[in-house]
Amino acid sequence: xxxxxxxxxxxxxxxxxxxxxxxxxxxxxxxxxxxxxxxxxxxxxxxxxxxxxxxxxxxxxxxxxxxxxxxxxxxxxxxxxxxxxxxxxxxxxxxxxxxxxxxxxxxxxxxxxxxxxxxxxxxxxxxxxxxxxxxxxxxxxxxxxxxxxxxxxxxxxxxxxxxxxxxxxxxxxxxxxxxxxxxxxxxxxxxxxxxxxxxxxxxxxxxxxxxxxxxxxxxxxxxxxxxxxxxxxxxxxxxxxxxxxxxxxxxxxxxxxxxxxxxxxxxxxxxxxxxxxxxxx
Numbered sequence: 001x002x003x004x005x006x007x008x009x010x011x012x013x014x015x016x017x018x019x020x021x022x023x024x025x026x027x028x029x030x031x032x033x034x035x036x037x038x039x040x041x042x043x044x045x046x047x048x049x050x051x052x053x054x055x056x057x058x059x060x061x062x063x064x065x066x067x068x069x070x071x072x073x074x075x076x077x078x079x080x081x082x083x084x085x086x087x088x089x090x091x092x093x094x095x096x097x098x099x100x101x102x103x104x105x106x107x108x109x110x111x112x113x114x115x116x117x118x119x120x121x122x123x124x125x126x127x128x129x130x131x132x133x134x135x136x137x138x139x140x141x142x143x144x145x146x147x148x149x150x151x152x153x154x155x156x157x158x159x160x161x162x163x164x165x166x167x168x169x170x171x172x173x174x175x176x177x178x179x180x181x182x183x184x185x186x187x188x189x190x191x192x193x194x195x196x197x198x199x200x201x202x203x204x205x206x207x208x209x210x211x212x213x214x215x216x217x218x219x220x221x222x223x224x225x226x227x228x229x230x231x232x233x234x235x236x237x238x239x240x241x242x243x244x245x246x247x248x249x250x251x252x253x254x255x256x257x258x259x260x261x262x263x264x265x266x267x268x269x270x271x272x273x274x275x276x277x278x279x280x281x
Contacts, residue, residue, distance in 0.1 A: 002134040002143065003080040005071060007063065007095055008038050009088040010124040011231065011258040020131040023071045025095070027263035028061040035061070038262045047262035048234055048270055060263045062094035068102035072111065082110040082140045086127050086147065088119040089194030093263075114144060117194035121229035121258050121276045122154045150278060156191040157199060157215055158231070158274030159208045188212060212275060213242065220277040222250040231258040231274040233265040238273060246275075 006012065007025040017024050026039035029047065031054055036042040042050075051058065075083055085103075087095040096115045103111040116123055126147045133143050186208040190199040202208040220226050228246055232239035236259075243255040260272060 004131040006127040012124040030059040065102035091194040161271040228277040233260040234270040
């Protein structure tokens with residue numbers, strides 16, 4: 001038996017994680033001297049309220065290896081012969097490092113840690129599909145190969161209200177070049193090989209969102225197998241509008257909307273909107 005494990009940077013809704021029996025490792029959110037797990041102690045709405053009231057910006061920390069130990073112990077005791085951990089890009093999070101460290105404490109176990117080079121909805125999609133493949137009896141090597149093939153075809157675009165959060169959190173990647181003198185510009189950013197990179201610059205948020213819409217309608221295959229998803233933090237109305245428009249115009253019955261978790265909002269900031277999908281192989 002094979003078990004898939006992921007973490008809260010996937011944004012996977014808890015009810016989906018329970019339905020597919022996918023253990024979720026939390027991230028740690030730090031406000032000053034106080035720290036919180038973002039699975040049981042803080043959700044996105046609570047985080048946004050605290051962010052608005054806080055005089056200082058929060059920080060994040062990867063889950064310590066000790067958080068993996070009870071999960072690994074339970075799964076191994078239940079008879080799972082292989083555990084596959086799907087985690088966010090090591091360029092954006094230390095979660096892969098923590099999982100590898102934890103796995104070393106189980107030297108006789110087949111625990112495989114995958115740096116997916118992505119985050120948020122694409123990671124959630126990979127975890128859901130991997131869990132389904134595991135339930136269908138697909139071998140571990142094949143599951144990992146299929147996940148890597150899927151993620152090689154991902155397209156991720158997002159718009160932030162300000163680059164300040166990415167800059168201060170050290171996750172700005174190649175978008176660093178956009179800093180300075182661009183207060184009136186709203187960039188469209190993307191993920192390339194696990195790093196945040198600039199894609200285009202637009203003059204206003206309205207135009208940036210319209211361009212985001214254009215990119216999806218032009219590039220997303222009109223099929224449920226594109227696994228199109230919309231993500232947001234504190235922008236639910238716009239996210240729902242985008243999802244409904246994509247569903248109608250691409251003929252995709254359901255376009256899921258993910259509320260981005262605190263660990264991502266810490267670095268992207270409130271108001272972030274993102275879209276992801278996978279192109280045809």
